[in-house]
Amino acid sequence: MTASLAEPNLPKTKRGQQTRAAILDAAERVIGAEGFSAASIAGITREAGIAQGTFYIYFESKEQVFRELVLEMGRLTRENLAAAVSGTNSRLEAERAGLLAFLNFVRGRPSLYSIVEEARFVDLEAYRAYFGAFAQAYAQNLDAASAKGQLRPGNTEIRAWALMGMAKTLGERFALWDPDSDLEGIVDDVLDMIEHGLAP
Amino acid sequence: MTASLAEPNLPKTKRGQQTRAAILDAAERVIGAEGFSAASIAGITREAGIAQGTFYIYFESKEQVFRELVLEMGRLTRENLAAAVSGTNSRLEAERAGLLAFLNFVRGRPSLYSIVEEARFVDLEAYRAYFGAFAQAYAQNLDAASAKGQLRPGNTEIRAWALMGMAKTLGERFALWDPDSDLEGIVDDVLDMIEHGLAP
Numbered sequence: 292m293t294a295s296l297a298e299p300n301l302p303k304t305k306r307g308q309q310t311r312a313a314i315l316d317a318a319e320r321v322i323g324a325e326g327f328s329a330a331s332i333a334g335i336t337r338e339a340g341i342a343q344g345t346f347y348i349y350f351e352s353k354e355q356v357f358r359e360l361v362l363e364m365g366r367l368t369r370e371n372l373a374a375a376v377s378g379t380n381s382r383l384e385a386e387r388a389g390l391l392a393f394l395n396f397v398r399g400r401p402s403l404y405s406i407v408e409e410a411r412f413v414d415l416e417a418y419r420a421y422f423g424a425f426a427q428a429y430a431q432n433l434d435a436a437s438a439k440g441q442l443r444p445g446n447t448e449i450r451a452w453a454l455m456g457m458a459k460t461l462g463e464r465f466a467l468w469d470p471d472s473d474l475e476g477i478v479d480d481v482l483d484m485i486e487h488g489l490a491p
Numbered sequence: 492m493t494a495s496l497a498e499p500n501l502p503k504t505k506r507g508q509q510t511r512a513a514i515l516d517a518a519e520r521v522i523g524a525e526g527f528s529a530a531s532i533a534g535i536t537r538e539a540g541i542a543q544g545t546f547y548i549y550f551e552s553k554e555q556v557f558r559e560l561v562l563e564m565g566r567l568t569r570e571n572l573a574a575a576v577s578g579t580n581s582r583l584e585a586e587r588a589g590l591l592a593f594l595n596f597v598r599g600r601p602s603l604y605s606i607v608e609e610a611r612f613v614d615l616e617a618y619r620a621y622f623g624a625f626a627q628a629y630a631q632n633l634d635a636a637s638a639k640g641q642l643r644p645g646n647t648e649i650r651a652w653a654l655m656g657m658a659k660t661l662g663e664r665f666a667l668w669d670p671d672s673d674l675e676g677i678v679d680d681v682l683d684m685i686e687h688g689l690a691p
Contacts, residue, residue: 326612328528382689383689383690386689408608408611408612409612411608412526412608412609412612419668422660422664426664440691441691442689442690442691443683443684443687443688443689443690443691445680445683445684445689446680449661449665449677449680449681450680450681450684450689452660452661452664452665453657453660453661453681453684454657455660456656456657456658456659456660456661457653457654457656457657457660458656459656459659459660460622460652460653460655460656460657460659460660461649461652461653461656464622464626464652465649465652468619477649480645480646480649480650481649481650481653483643483645484643484645484650484653484685484688485684485688485689486688486689486690487643487687487688487690488643488684488685488686488687488688489582489583489586489642489643489645489650489685489686490583490642490643490686490687491640491641491642491643
């Protein structure tokens with residue numbers, strides 16, 4: 292991971308931090324709705340209710356605000372999942388709680404997929420950093436659970452990517468495209484497979 | 492699925508079919524390398540070695556050739572997987588053969604992801620049709636195996652999307668981004684999880 296993908300240098304004052312956050316919020320709405328190419332800095336500052344010159348105090352370009360937005364959405368999603376699994380007593384309980392929280396998060400925030408998936412084309416390094424950070428945290432959790440004997444032994448890096456891919460596609464199919472689907476029921480079905488496998 | 496996503500009306504003559512296929516091949520290379528927005532019909536016809544007017548005998552627009560390309564790549568991928576699993580004797584053997592064939596296919600054809608994932612933004616209906624057709628065929632195979640007692644009972648539609656999501660993300664991470672990774676070893680690890688689950 293390069294220096295440019297590290298934690299951003301946040302403004303020193305609270306007011307500065309609020310303005311930066313307001314720009315990222317506006318960028319999420321504008322780029323989520325219009326796509327990266329069609330979105331403009333003028334549109335983002337109008338949405339944020341700030342002067343266009345103010346944008347450049349915090350970001351250099353549309354590319355940079357997009358990259359920060361992708362990484363910020365990753366941090367937000369990981370925090371949300373970490374909170375959801377914090378009260379669980381085993382890895383399999385955590386898988387259930389984490390998947391349900393993720394699917395609910397996706398349903399409530401449809402711009403997540405629009406923006407992160409567009410990063411594949413706009414900023415591949417940010418896209419890979421987004422999923423790489425997820426997979427790394429996921430594999431660490433699987434390692435910790437394995438050390439406690441809570442999981443069948445196996446390669447945790449590969450499992451992390453496999454489980455993440457499952458969540459990603461289920462989120463798209465059921466949380467995003469099918470607003471009436473029963474997410475708890477889906478999680479029950481998926482967890483049965485994750486826990487017991489498909490062998491009869 | 493709308494009429495426009497049905498099997499295309501293929502040209503009647505063999506020569507016409509070859510020209511249409513040459514345009515799709517060229518579109519795959521040009522759009523795969525440059526992206527949909529930057530690619531032009533002039534660039535595609537130059538790559539195909541045909542006059543620009545010839546393009547319009549077969550396709551109405553860049554949007555239409557892109558849609559046909561996405562659906563054609565879906566048919567090709569499904570045919571490739573169907574061939575790979577045709578000699579297997581159980582669903583779990585078929586899962587192994589199918590996943591390995593898919594990962595090898597992705598490694599040999601990096602434009603698959605560039606094009607299909609860009610469809611999410613260029614032609615969401617084609618993107619959904621691509622994965623919908625996959626999931627439908629997958630669920631039918633799981634149903635048939637369940638009827639023979641080869642699988643633990645469960646919701647085959649949800650399982651199909653979950654397994655597809657796993658393959659998609661593993662393909663991106665290991666086949667596409669990591670050209671030296673050992674795909675057979677990865678399939679062994681994933682199949683252990685698919686077969687037996689994560690419970691100790």
